[in-house]
Amino acid sequence: MSPNVPAEAGEVRDVRLVEALSERYLAYALSTIMSRSLPDVRDGLKPVHRRLLFAMRQLRLDPDGGFKKSARVVGDVIGKFHPHGDQSIYDALVRLAQEFSLRYPLIDGQGNFGNVDGDNAAAMRYTEARLTAVAARLLEGIDEDTVDFRPTYDGESEEPIVLPGAFPNLLANGAQGIAVGMATAIPPHNVAELADALIHLLKHPSATIEKLVELVPGPDFPTGGVLVESRQNILEAYRTGKGAFRLRARWEVETIKGGGYRIIVTEVPYQVAKARLIEKIAELLNARKLALLGDIRDESAADIRLVLEPKSRNVEAAVLMESLFRQTDLEVRIPLNLNVLDASNTPKVMDLRQALFAFLEHRHEVLVRRTRHRLGKIAQRLEVLSGYIIAFLNLDEVIRIIREEDEPKAELIRAFELTDNQAEAILNMRLRSLRKLEEMELRREHEALTAEQADLTDLLGDEERRRLTLVAEMQQLKKDFAPSTPLGKRRTELGDVPSDVVVPLEAVIEREPITVLLSAKGWIRALKGHLDDVSEAKHKEGDKGRFSLKAQTTDKLLIFATNGRFYTLGCDKLPGGRGFGEPLRLSIDLPNDQEIVELLVYRGEEARLLVASSDGRGFVVPESEIVAQTKNGKQVLNLAPGAEAAVCRPIAEGDDQVAVIGENRKLLVFPLEQLAEMTRGRGTTLQKYRDGGLADAKTFRLAEGLTWAAGPGRVRTETELTDWLGTRAQAGRLAMRGFAASGKFG
Template sequence: MSTETDKSTEQFPTISIEKELQKSYLDYAMSVIVGRALPDVRDGLKPVHRRALFAMRELGVHFNRPYVKSARIVGDVIGKYHPHGDTAAYDTIVRMAQPFSLRYPLVDGQGNFGSLDGDSPAAMRYTEARMTRIDREIVNDLEKETVDWIPNYDNSLMEPSVMPSKIPNLLINGSSGIAVGMATNIPPHNLTEVIDALIALIDNNNMTVHEIMSVITGPDFPTGGQICGRAGIREAYETGRGVVIMRALTHIEKIKEGKREAIIITEIPYQVNKASLVEKIAELVKDKKINSISEVRDESDRHGLRVVIELKKDEMSDIALNQLFTMTQMQKSFGINLLAIVNNKPELLNLKQILEHFISHRKVIVYRRTAYELRKAEEKAHILEGLNIAINNLDEVVALIKASKNPLEAKEGLISRFDLSEIQAQTILDMRLQRLTGLERDKIASDYAEIIAEIIKLKEILGNEVLIMNIIRDEFNEIKETYGDDRKTEIIDAIDEILPEDLIVPEDMAVTVTHSGYIKRNPVSLYRSQHRGGKGVTGVKNIEEDFVSNLYVASTLDTFLFFTNHGKVFWRKVYQLPLAGRTARGKAIVNLLNLADDEKIAAILPISSFEDETNQKTILMVTKSGRIKKTSLQEFARPLRKGKRALTINEGDEIIAAHVLNGEDTILLVTQKGMCIHFQESDIRTMGRTAAGVRGIRLGKGDMVVSAIVVESDNSILIATENGYGKRSPIEEYRLQNRGGKGVRGIKQSVRNGDVIAAKQVDDEVEVILIADSGKMIRMDLSTIRVIGRSTQGVRLINLDESERVVSLDSVAKDNSEDDEDLDIDGDDIATDVSSENDPVESPDETDVSESDD
């Protein structure tokens, strides 16, 4: 029995159903993605389109040849290259022939190939087709070994893996397809604009997507119409995904002796069925959902599209038009998804990447074509060299041939006598007698000189990329002159667009963030002004040992940049943050931002405006290890919902502060152990978003940076410690040094004070808010805290219980209104220096190490 079981196991091995299903499904998915549904970024064709055009080329049905039956083309496509149904192949040919589907049709059809009204094409036995003129730019140079060839489905024939296309077909004709788990939807574009962008990118490879958009203004649909707004276009071109709003092109005409108006539709949005649109309008009129229309009729003919919508007497055309845009497909969205096959893998691309891939494709094609032509030229030169030898030794060659018993002996004799190759000897034997005339001999000599010159030129091209790019540029200019045309789709500004900011009242908000990652906003006026040393009011109720860790003050219209410990940045408007009660924690930040599992907010920066006419504004980022970096403010002007890389973070490091710099600022870094360094902004060069930065301060063992201040003149520096003590010192006490040094002592670290938790620049015109880990808040007037020297220990700022610690410090505008009932004064804490013999003041450390580490 055991032996039979072992034999059965050998014949039928045990497999995991889960693994087998997973492998089989992935194989199927990749087969659909690569082999059927998505276009190649190089020629913009799916396999079925490529095979149809190749079959037509092999049949010889070029644009200047007679039409052939569509059934003949379909038979060759499915019989030789595409092992699928005839309907799939014929539908592909039909779509490539429809001028309302493709911006630049690739098939010249004769017969009924469907209409804008959704009429089905005639059967393939009734229609005829041939290639269009632009097709030759797709299939040219196939015979010159420019692309790789692969076997067809039954290994009986070879087909090209990609076309050596000279035209950027992916962009000018677009593509759409649904694969397994992904889809593509690429709109058509204007050939002239795309070619101009390719040439511009060749001349300047550092062009940004925004600069390219000044050349490629947006999609150009074959049905014309309008695109409303540019925001969706910009988003799609920068990220690969976006939505554009298409509208029908209309105008108003007077009818019935000028007493009534009619809306005339002359162009409709892309992929909209005209008959269905007219039927929908008629239904709305019948159901009395639109009461201003008296009649709808389609007057379209071979001269163009014309739908007339007559209005009732005294009805306003603007209102009727807005109703039509809202209720019908006269206004329609087009979801752009720039997904294509790159190196046999699906990849989401932005506009510049698509252009770069096509330029790279053309470089490969031109290089392989030139190498092929060089090889052919060298072969021809080799033959001409043999003919020259024969002509120069004509009598001897004739005598040798006459003396030979057979052609083989003659060939061997020529090879041995004149050191010829077999092909040279065979060419001499095959030479006709007429080539021995004087004119023919001169022609052989001139041909040889020409071919040598061509070989030199081809070798120069292969060895110089600049010459290859010049050839590509010349080919692009030729394509533009031959096939370029004007735009059909007009791009207009977004109509009646009301931004959410237009409905928001500007108001200062106190935004609090708790230790466990909850955020909320409250009006600043909610917190009453109290004297220094007061008990404060509760700003956030202590829940499950959570406590407030950060406080920020900003306008409702400001933008918050959220910097994470991974070095990414996210965007949110202040009014988009949750508004919660004074004692509530708010909402978890992870529910507001698209954060990774182990990602948390490390620093938050309010930005009032990203406009910078001087182009000098930058964002300074500081990490706890003392690394600093500044990046142009414009790098953060265009938000992405998924966030962007702000800087590269080393392991174990994190961002602790971010500030906006104006070009001439100075920066003060304060560490946990009370060390401070003051240096010029000009000591830091501007870097890209992904740079790691440079050293700002050299830290002692166990120390880290807790605050970074952009210094303003005539302000003092307030340093607060975890035990509720702090002090104000004049900025002059912190002399300027070179970045990268150890700095000077800013406040004494003692048992009474504890570690420094934050520092802030202040003056008598502001008030400060201190927050304890219990949620207790205090708001105090800075005029009650006098300015003292840098070497002192400071004064008490807030009364804390034994278990409480200060965790955050921020400043707000002074509230001049006072309510005596709310004042809380503790006389024991009136401002005094608390230096004593029992708590000696350590003299400041004036060490200045200017060493930098870039």
């Protein structure tokens, strides 16, 4: 039997676990997508928000009415429409009331509803709420058969499937949500700009995305800020329905006595908690990662005012702010993922044009349904009015029938050919309505309703008139939320794409001298200062020192491993000198079966390195080509099976020769120009071997001679190298007497 066939009570059925899990998880996923996380493209609301607004309307919490406790609202929503936790419902209510969360709040809150610092709202028993005028627009016409209703979860009443939505809430207020396997992220926009786009779309249905983006140039956040995304990226985001926008804090320079200055931040990016932002900047300041910043203070009251003090008046304000933008939430990326439920309740990623069209189609359907509803009401009223007029024309006979007949209703219907509704209305008529003046009023009302009926019937039959009606509606929307109004004024500035401000590394990392130690077992640390003698440095038991080099905290370390990969590590990220440090493998993804060949400080783009493998192949590589951007490193030296990287030597300026020595102790010297410069590869043969492989290699100046380590603290130099001079890929001759017993140059 199929697992999809419902089981009878008490029936035990064998079902494969994978099928049972798949069926239940799919049901959960669909429920999450359609009933919790994704907004409807028509009214821009999720079910919990829609139920909140509808419940508040039933409680008569109109914009001009009084407030009621939020706990009362939450209780009604739970009891009638939304059987979920009270805190989740209250959190949704709070967000709809926060002016810093919603561009156009849907709930007017009284009490503590949180603040931009990230503080939570007071408990629901302390706060009060009512609807705003924007929410009233969303609910406008809901009693006029404009939308469909469905039974509530307990079947006791009904709730709207969608609101009439005389306000483009989806794009105006945006939405965020995470479902199963999909998510939505829609930033808020300016309603006046949306109205312009909607009007243009009504007049030009084939309008391009480019034209619509001219009218809706970008998001408009409730907390302001400066949008610094390029127009091309904005256009692409609205064309595909996916993208991101760079948003920066708004700041200005304030001069102070003595020729100094300070930076005042007046607006922080959307959804950035001010208190957390200050805390993060203070942490970076204490960690000496904001070398140009001297201090930060919060002088905010009703308005935001963050004071940034530069460490020196010689620091350029633009450079200081650029360093902060790169390291803190003074700059954020706001995602766009226009993933919504369409009119058929199907998840879909829409572009800007599709989202605007869906709203207009919904408003058109609401207009048609509302018109038909009104025509029905007019027809009912005209039927009653016609009966009243007949009664006035035959008043004496009507009175006689009512007084004398046992079944006056049936007699009225027979005598004057009335409908059941007309006869019932006449029998329920008040005596005071029998005056002559009332007859005149009835005729005027009848004429007015007849004219309205003809007008509405014409509207239903004329598509062009309906389109013009929607245009007039959007024009009124633009007027109500015009840029001259406090709520309609654009808050987010459309800035230029930031110019390439050069931020020196010293701006984000304080430059300090350090000595880097790397032990034989791969433990790394950085001691403060440049130390000439590190022999007293302690290591873990069984370990000993291997590499020691002087650097600055602003330097980059280059690590070359036996797998031919280069790894890059910032010196500012090295563990301190206390203790034994940390394993280097925690910072880079170096396989356990690979070892470190060389540790170097990155010297710059002009510097070059000699790299070689154990089988005697190698090449020259620019240091600019080996800097890795990830922990996984960058493959530079490709290796033959059985070979491993063996040599990595810096090439000094003026070096003109390469010295190579094999494990057979044969030495070869040839011109550096014979060695290829590459960015990646196996390289060319440095020296031929019959047995063994490469022991060591280095570059040097022929005029200065070849040097090697002859013992602790001792160096030997050989200037007479005629016997060993040759060309690349020769075998060479046995090294001179006195050459290092290790077979390496040291």
